[in-house]
Amino acid sequence: MGKPIHRPILMIPGPTEVLPEVLSSMSMPLYPHYGKEWGEIYEETVKFAGQVFNTNGTVIIFPGPGSAAIEMGISNLIAPGEKIIVISNGFFGERMVEIARHVGCRVVEVEAEYGEVVHPQNIEELLKMHKDVKGLAVVHNETSTGVLNPIKMYGKIAKEYNLFYIVDAISSYGATEIQVDDWGIDFCVGYAGKALSSVPGVSPVAISPEAFRYIEKRAWKPSSWFLDLSVWKYYMDEWKTIGHPYPTTVPTHSIVALREALKIALTEGLENRYRRHEVMASAFRKAIKALKLEVVATEEHASPTVTAVKCAENTSSRIARTMLEKFGIMISGGLGKLTGKSFRIGHMGLTATPRYLVYTISALANTLSNLGYTVDQEKALEEFYKVIEV
16 A cells, blocks of 8 residues: 655745635536536636626636636737837846746836846836837746735836736736736736635636727738637627537536636625735734744835845755645745745745644744754744734
8 A cells, every 4th residue: 555645735926725615616517618518617716706807898717727828818919020028127027037938028127126026217228228118028027036026116117108018917916916907907807716715727827808909900810729719708708698608618627626626706795805915924924034034125115915034044954844744834946037046935825824824834944953043932923923913
């Protein structure tokens, strides 16, 4: 007989711990991906997803990873050879640059150091130099650095210069405020398996009326059939009556799980949810600093869903391994320029609660002590509770 499988506690930036009600919703018999009953389930999921996006525009449930949905947005709104400004201040901003180049865009990259944000003035200066730019793209919540980018401010610039505005909200969706309509976002990608505490595999996407008007009139097509939004629009119009408003099979169980997670988020109340994530993240950073560790992000722009922590060169893997093997907690190593120099801990959805964070702080303090650090676990927990009890 093999060894028993002990599932770790997922304190990573996604996938996250799944809500029990979400898991229960997946125990139903398999739904086909079309038909009257399924069509009603899908439409309700879309409605709930739109409420979390704060949009009255079109929402689709993209059957795949967030990176593919980002590629869909860029490849539909920016033609090959056209310019797009991409804000890059972390690994996933760099990935967005890579995606845009991969689909043939001419990328104007505007960078900030890891842990910092791009000042809006820098974008405006670029736009004065590059008057033929067609779009602006940014990662809302950069999980490699634990930075929350000021997408509302960037949105004002995008609208002022008549740019298509594309936002990766994969790790912020359901945890922090996103106003798709009011902030002028044309293509916004969320995700099920992060702050919503649902299962991975589907990405809610909000698309503006302006984006669809452009897609209907453009004289070119993306090179991908599956990612072409004109293809999606055709099936949304033609097959909606049979409960199949998309071009291919979709993972029905993942969508059922997403619907349940969205219902739970809306029942909690979005403002309450935003506040919970802000408070828990702030308390966790206080605890980290009490352990004499340094957070990558500045406090002003710190993420509500993930904290990136600096550590001595090449110690992050030892910290992560000890946390997993001794305490059953999975955390993540650094990415990009912070590889080997940081570790990352997620606090999103279900894990943005004292139940998970207190144990994680205690485990981290013990881990650091075992590795030779001088730490004060009691002080770290005291700082955590000071914040959440206010």
